[in-house]
Amino acid sequence: MNAPVRIRAFERSLPMALMRARESVMARFRPILAEHDLTEQQWRVLRALDAADGPLSVGDLAAQTYLLGPSLARMLASMEQRELLERRTGADARRAEITISDEGRRVVGQVSPESEAAYEQVERRLEPGELDELHRLLDKIGGFE
Amino acid sequence: MNAPVRIRAFERSLPMALMRARESVMARFRPILAEHDLTEQQWRVLRALDAADGPLSVGDLAAQTYLLGPSLARMLASMEQRELLERRTGADARRAEITISDEGRRVVGQVSPESEAAYEQVERRLEPGELDELHRLLDKIGGFE
DNA sequence: TATTGTTATACTCTATAACTATA
DNA sequence: TATAGTTATAGAGTATAACAATA
Numbered sequence: 461m462n463a464p465v466r467i468r469a470f471e472r473s474l475p476m477a478l479m480r481a482r483e484s485v486m487a488r489f490r491p492i493l494a495e496h497d498l499t500e501q502q503w504r505v506l507r508a509l510d511a512a513d514g515p516l517s518v519g520d521l522a523a524q525t526y527l528l529g530p531s532l533a534r535m536l537a538s539m540e541q542r543e544l545l546e547r548r549t550g551a552d553a554r555r556a557e558i559t560i561s562d563e564g565r566r567v568v569g570q571v572s573p574e575s576e577a578a579y580e581q582v583e584r585r586l587e588p589g590e591l592d593e594l595h596r597l598l599d600k601i602g603g604f605e
Numbered sequence: 606m607n608a609p610v611r612i613r614a615f616e617r618s619l620p621m622a623l624m625r626a627r628e629s630v631m632a633r634f635r636p637i638l639a640e641h642d643l644t645e646q647q648w649r650v651l652r653a654l655d656a657a658d659g660p661l662s663v664g665d666l667a668a669q670t671y672l673l674g675p676s677l678a679r680m681l682a683s684m685e686q687r688e689l690l691e692r693r694t695g696a697d698a699r700r701a702e703i704t705i706s707d708e709g710r711r712v713v714g715q716v717s718p719e720s721e722a723a724y725e726q727v728e729r730r731l732e733p734g735e736l737d738e739l740h741r742l743l744d745k746i747g748g749f750e
Numbered sequence: 751t752a753t754t755g756t757t758a759t760a761c762t763c764t765a766t767a768a769c770t771a772t773a
Numbered sequence: 774t775a776t777a778g779t780t781a782t783a784g785a786g787t788a789t790a791a792c793a794a795t796a
Contacts (some may be wrong), residue, residue, distance in 0.1 A: 475630050534756090644762070
């Protein structure tokens, strides 16, 4: 007789724990983004462009932001209309070269201090050193070891 | 002269790290759910019902699964049609009493072993004890200390 | 032929407000 | 009046396939 496969307790589910933690962070963060008419995903794109050294292709962006091509294509179109970013065609004409615009940088500059404050509130829940440890473990899970 | 507010590196963003980790877990998990025609959210509902001692109200479910009422109402209707769950009206006729059905339990029973295997692959990336530590830190962030 | 990106399409979830029924 | 839940509506992301342009 085998013991029945016992599903782990709901509370011990790693995806749920990750989601709860993320939800608790994002709950503080979303209102800030909403004030600037940005979705979470648009913010990811903006951050990635802002952090990049040079232009990124659509594919680069998709990989860095975990967005799918079609979603990204539409978002880029609307963000380009809002002049948050600029796109050029590179030497390889298939490849788009996307960079953040001055306006985009301005928005990042406005949102960043508010977002820092929100993050700090969350991080204050941890003892010194625990944040580093959390990042280390998350990176291990995420395959960035 | 103030130093400019320096946004933390993209890689050190806690929400991004949480998302990457979750994505890496879910990437293995979603195909399993897809085979059983379940969305991530429906699975959360099913898990919550399966783990519950008795019937849950729509509000209980919303809180446990981090879904909004309207999303949940529609999902419950379709899951009821698929006979994954049952609903009754309680003593307080405003309150629905939702329980998992035999069919729902059967689905949970099918998905669970596969999902356990997927989780274990992820958890193998961690040293012994690190998973507990990760859960502890995530709960602290999530406000479940 | 393979790669890069867009368009088409259908579905699902998010979010807010308005509404119904019950308490 | 307040609470529980549903319906309405608009918007946005997900996912797959088909397609165009370029290499």
